[in-house]
Amino acid sequence: MPLLYVTDLAYPARGRRYGDEDAFLTARLREHFPLALCHPLDAERLMPGFDAVIVRNSGPVLHYQEAYDSFRAAALTAGTRVYNPLTGRGDMAGKQYLLDLTAAGYPVIPTIDDPARLAELPQVPSYAVKPKQGADSIGLTFTAHPSGPAGEILIQPRIDFAYEVSFYFVDDAFQYALYAPDPDRRWELAPYEPKGADLEFARSFIEWNTLRHGIQRVDACRAPSGELLLVELEDLNPYLSLDLVPPAVRDAFVTSLTGSLHSFLT
Template sequence: MKTILYVTDFYYKAKGRKYYEEDLYITAHLKDHFNILIGHPHQVLSYLDVADALVFRNTGSVIGYQEYFKQFVEEVKEKDIITFNSLDGKADIKGKQYLLDLMDLDYPVIPTIDHLKDLDKLGDPTTFVVKLKNGADSIGMEFLTKEEVLKIDLKGRLIQPYLDFEYEVSFYYLNNSFQYALYAPNKEKRWDLQEYTATDEDLVFADKFVHWNNMERGIVRIDGCRLKDNSLLLVEVEDLNPFLSLDALSEPKKMDFIKNFICALEQL
């Protein structure tokens, strides 16, 4: 039986999400197939050699321990530690620069800039959203008028227009294979999620970003927003430790995902 070091922070507080409940649920199922050790992300460097593989799950934003996380990534690569997710993603694991890159490549993303001289690329919205390039969980996010935006220092930040979208929808992939989708019918309650039946067009949209990211293994969440013309624009590609919102799934779908997750870990 393989030994899994399951890295999580049971006490991380996130609006609308109970990380500990999700991880307790997952590890309760994994224990029948693996020897499970649970470690905190701030102490994981001391235990890299104790398991056959490391599962990096609900650890919260790494913005609060960036130097430690950087050392973790370096040692994992140096020691050839098997991690799930693999740490070769090109999206949120590296910050928000990819949104700028994808916009330049004409992918369907929310228009994004990091220089005031490019402000006209965002149209003429009444409100702008300013985000940290290395942010997560809405840390450092501000809603500003054009007059306010013109006065700020954009170093380490990016700007997007505030869009009047219909709802947000998330597509969940395991080892690049689509698993399920959830959406927030009330856009004011991002984490009040319900099951969503993805259309072929939806999956063409989400697949574009999964294929672009080309991560070797792991769980990726593609977040999009539905505009009033029914099109989708990318909000983010979460490729480090996406919250899975398993509690929003029906029991059969939840168990299907757990079985697929166990199978993926058995193949490590």
């Protein structure tokens, strides 16, 4: 079954090399599937010639929102198989999930979208304010007095966390974890050995998202209290940092992804 692999090989991502990662992944996937690469702006036009579309390192949708919305609508109308499936409840659907998870009592950085509700957040010297439709920290500011149009921004307490850590999954199977020991250098990652409680934390969000197939990354921070808090649930096109994991772990990830795709396509 031929796959259309969507990537922006030249996207200038800070601390990440999209092109290198996708060159590696497509070389390995080509052993199992015929495939072709395309830029996200060409995906809608090209997808009728393929059995499925796999969206990988295509960059923040914010930069091509109209084209992505059109691609998504066309895929849903035609019944085109898209991997990750378009039913994700995380970043794929916007940032509403941070509000929903806060309301449901999940271990997430408390989030509101209306300055009038500031009393619902912990009192801190500074708050993070960012556009509700943002990505990659675009438009992020820190202020002691959050303001902005209700429903269009996200407000969170600024947390003096110890480090950030990411958990990578294929379907519901944990693959590996990486963390940034220095909070000021978030893209300088190192392997992380999760404890049982860490994996239980990450799996709770994978289960909440209910995606039967796909690649997901659960981003969290270690709060001063010692607990993990969700920062982001990336279920659209998470960068995988495969160059930072041992060869055996990388090979196991490719095996899991190949199996997931075979299951998804059949």
